[in-house]
Amino acid sequence: MNRPDAKHQERFNLRGGEVVDVHINPLLARVMRPDQIEGVRFLYNSVTQLRSLMPESAGAILADEMGLGKTLQTIAVVDILLRQCCYFFPKRRSTVEKVLIVCPATLVRNWKLEFKKWLGDECRVLCADENTDIKSVIYGKYEVLVVNYEKVRNHSTLFSSAKFGLLVCDEAHQIKNADSQITQALDSLRIERKILLTGTPIQNNLTEFYTMINFIARGYLGDKAKFRKDFEVPITRGRKPNCPFRHWQMAEERSRLLQKITAPLLLRRTAEAVNRRLPPKHDIVLFxxxxxxxxxxxxxxxxxxxxxxxxxxxxxxxxxxxxxxxxxxxxxxxxxxxxxxxxxxxxxxxxxxxxxxxxxxxxxxxTRRSQDSGKISALLKLLVGIRRKTDDKVVLVSNFTMTLDIIQEICESMRYPFLRIDGNVKPKTRSGIEHEFNTSASKDCFIMLLSAKAGGQGMNLMGANRLFMLDCDWNPARDHQAMGRIHRTGQKKECFIYRLMLSGTLDEKIFQRQISKMGLSDALMLTQEDSNLAEDFAEEELRDVLRYQNDTPCSTHDILQCPCGGKGILLDDVNRLFQDRTPTEEDEDEQDSLPGFMMASQVTEANINRKVKETRKKLASLFDWTHHNFSKAENAVLTQDEILNYIIERDAQSESTANNGDGDEPFSSSSKPSGAILYVFAKQRRMLYKENLKEDISIEDDDESPKTKALMRKKAEMNDVI
Ligand SMILES: [Zn+2]
Structure with missing residues (x-):
């Protein structure tokens, strides 16, 4: 951990203790991943004000995605603060004496178990459940007290008299409302150091984000009215799916700025960011x-x-x-x-x-017939391929239980062993089913049928390495959550996430909206609850969403106006296409445009509708994906998924025997069988590695530093490997 500087000593070391090094408990350090150690350092430096001195209290928000070990990181920091202090006095060796952990009632026991699991009996943890009389225990002998939010709300005076040195709030979105009794009660405890834990820090609006930041660092974001004007209003406005482009652009800019300002107080890592330690993941969208x-x-x-x-x-x-x-x-x-x-x-x-x-x-x-659904037909083909060529297990996720029913019948008739978790399965029995699925061989249990709603809560289905999303949700965060069930710490196999879309339909529209929203949520992990979706749609927008575009294999690729021709090339190749070309006036007009745009604007009509251009920019992140047009047989087989290649190849073969056309005929959906895979967008691991490395390098200003050199070497090695 960092050592205190002169200013820190001036303020906190008045009695002149010896400055000593502080370390993570070796018991924990041994089992922690580098990103978790980084997280512990972040939290420790924040709550001890070693990073920067704060006027009043000190705190941090740890907003890592689920499954990355927020609890373990917190326990490690609590352990440091209880056992060590950077200013050493023989009589007082710790930084704090008592820690208060507040969480939802269902998690109270869990915290105790986690302490026991990682530290054995080293730490005296007291767990107050519903029936515990707080008065009788609060002054007792313990180091960590775990209680639920209601207890603190009902006994705030008692809690403030017990003098805690650190407050940890788990599922901290509970305190998102500044006026709520819980927030006020927690605030009244006057605890100097605070850690907030949450997987989704901004659930509904930025006011809540403001409240959370304000709770750990009062006044950090200025007054509420100004924050509303500078950030909340422009960002919220730009998140509406039908907003004008300039609003979207402003929202992007402001959310990036807000991210920069709050970076010292907030740490958020996605499973994707720690991917380098997990096996590769392939995101595959099947049209x-x-x-x-x-x-x-x-x-x-x-x-x-x-x-x-x-x-x-x-x-x-x-x-x-x-x-x-x-x-x-x-x-x-x-x-x-x-x-x-x-x-x-x-x-x-x-x-x-x-x-x-x-x-x-x-x-x-x-009808209960698989061939009446394009998606289920495609799914079935892939399942047959997976069963035949691998011993992988599969998770199938849908928002609709009836879709699961149809697939369940298919599983029964195909004799595919399966398990099912939906809203009717009690939480108590869920973990048993999870365990059974994860531990049995694929010949005994091949498929997990999962309803999207039941699958959101901390479920671990790592036994599978292939997951199918049968329908997509307006809220990208919810889809993301379901996909995170298999690609998480401990996964050993390469993972494949398939999203099934019906070409030309609403599915594509939802996907496009997800992508244009993800730009924002990447920057500030905004997750919008779309309950007010109907109000968000202007009439024109609604008309667009309801339109059926069945004259093309993939309307999303059409909107991108990508020059790849569906041949599966990567961004790098697109860039190369432009290199030798002298810029035209129109290029200069689009200075901030992305690769692909200029060429497209050259080849297509001179005057592309402005709206189309803007939509295209909102979808720009799709240029990180490869695009394969499989509606033409000659494009077959280029993906990194052997199963998909196998299916596409078979489709192409059966098609070439069916018709001997020259392949230049215009696309017609009716000439293709139900469930034929027309288009694929795939995000490959090569892109993923490059993204991560770019991030790492940009932190380093000094080009000659050993770290940069090491990274460059690593990058070169990776390029060799791939
Ligand atoms: Zn393309």
């Missing part, structure tokens, strides 16, 4: 051909005129949001619509009032 039935129903639903919003108040018709939900279900499988459309209830009536004759396109009974 699949809809089934003929899906195509028929989608065409009927999408061609309806929009109901005017004012009309809605008087007529019992569907809102735009309800229509979106119907389409989302349809993208999963037509069966999901049967009850809604032909049901006798209120919804059924409203659907009939809105879509009229289009009702007849939806079958009256569930």
């Amino acid at each position: 699949c051909n809809p089934s003929p039935l899906q195509h028929k129903i989608y065409t009927a639903l999408a061609s309806l005129e929009l109901v005017n919003f004012e009309q809605l108040a008087t007529e019992p018709k569907l809102t735009g949001l309800e229509r979106i939900l119907l389409l989302q279900k349809l993208c999963s499988a037509p069966d999901l619509l049967v009850d809604d459309v032909h049901g006798k209830g209120k919804t059924g009536k409203r659907i009939k009032a809105t879509i009229g004759a289009a009702c007849d396109t939806v079958p009256r009974v569930k």
Whole structure:
């Protein structure tokens, strides 16, 4: 750990203790990863003010993604503070004497178990459950007291008299509201050092973020009104999916600035950032051909005129949001619509009032056939490939239990052994199922069927190394959470995350919105709860979302206007394409543009619609992915996934026997089978490594430093390997 400088000594070492080195307990250091040690250093330096001196209290927010070991890092810091102090006095060796850990009631015992697990009996931890009488224990002999938030709220006077040296708040978004009783009670304890732990620091809005920062460092972000004006308003405005480009740009700029300002107080690492220690992960987005039935129903639903919003108040018709939900279900499988459309209830009536004759396109009974869903057909092909060529296990995630039901039936008929966790499985039995899945061989348990809602809470499914997302959520953070179930510390195998989209449909629109939002959330991990989605859609926007674009294998790639032609080339290659070209006027016009844009603007119409250009910039991060157009047989097989290659190759073969066309015909979805994989976006490990290295190097200003040299060497080695 760092040593105190002169200023620190002047303020904190009035009695002239000897300055000594402070170390992480060897018991813990032995098992910790470098990123965790880094985290301990960050927390220690923050709460002891070794990084920078604070006027009042000192604290930090540890916002690492779930699964990276926030608890272990915290225990290591608590242990240091209880046993050591950088100013040594023979009679008082510790920095603090008592630590208060506040967490949700369900986690109280867990903290005690974790202390026991890592430190054995070295640390005296007292756990106060619901029935504990705080009065009788608060002055007792313990070093760490773990309580739930309610206890602190109800007995704040008692707690403040017990003089704690460090406060740890787990799941700290509990204190997001400055006016809540919990926040006020915690504030009244006047504890000098504070650590906040959370996996998602900004859940709903930036006011909460402000409250959290203000809680650990009062006044750090200035007064609330100014913060609102400078950050909250512009950033929130730029997060709306239909906002003008300049708002989006301003939001990007401000969220980066805010990130920079709060960096000394906040540490956030994603699983991706520590990836170099995990096996590689491949993100693969599969754009699949809809089934003929899906195509028929989608065409009927999408061609309806929009109901005017004012009309809605008087007529019992569907809102735009309800229509979106119907389409989302349809993208999963037509069966999901049967009850809604032909049901006798209120919804059924409203659907009939809105879509009229289009009702007849939806079958009256569930077909339960895999070939009626493009995504399930594609999934099935991949499952067969995985089963045949590997001994990998698989997790299948869906938002809809009925989709899981359909797949479950398929598993039964294919004799694929499976387990299932959905909302009906009690939390108590969940961990047993998790354990069974992770420990059994793939021949005994091949598949885990998981409902997205049940899968969010700390679930570990590391036994699998392939995961399929069957539908995507408007909130990228939620999808991300589900994907994190398999790629986490301890995973030994290379991981493949497949996201299945139905080409040309709402799936693509959601994906595009996720990507344009991710720009912001990367910068400040904004995760928006999209409950007010309907209000966010302007009429024009809604029309766009509901449009069915089945004349192209991938409308997302069309929007990018990428010059790769779907041949699977990487950003580097795109850059090379431009190198010899002299810039044109239009290039200068787009100085901040990204590779690919200039060329595209040259080849396409001279005057591209401004809106399209802007959307393209919002999707710019997709240039880090490779794009493969598999709707043309000659593009087959270029990915890093042997299973996908195997499927694509087989698809291509069966197609070339089916038709002997010259391949230049315009795309037609109806000429392809249900579930044919038309397009693939894949993020490869090569890009990932480069990104990480770039970050590392940029920290170093001095080019001659040994660290930079070592990194350059490492980079060269990696390039060799790949
Ligand atoms: Zn491309």
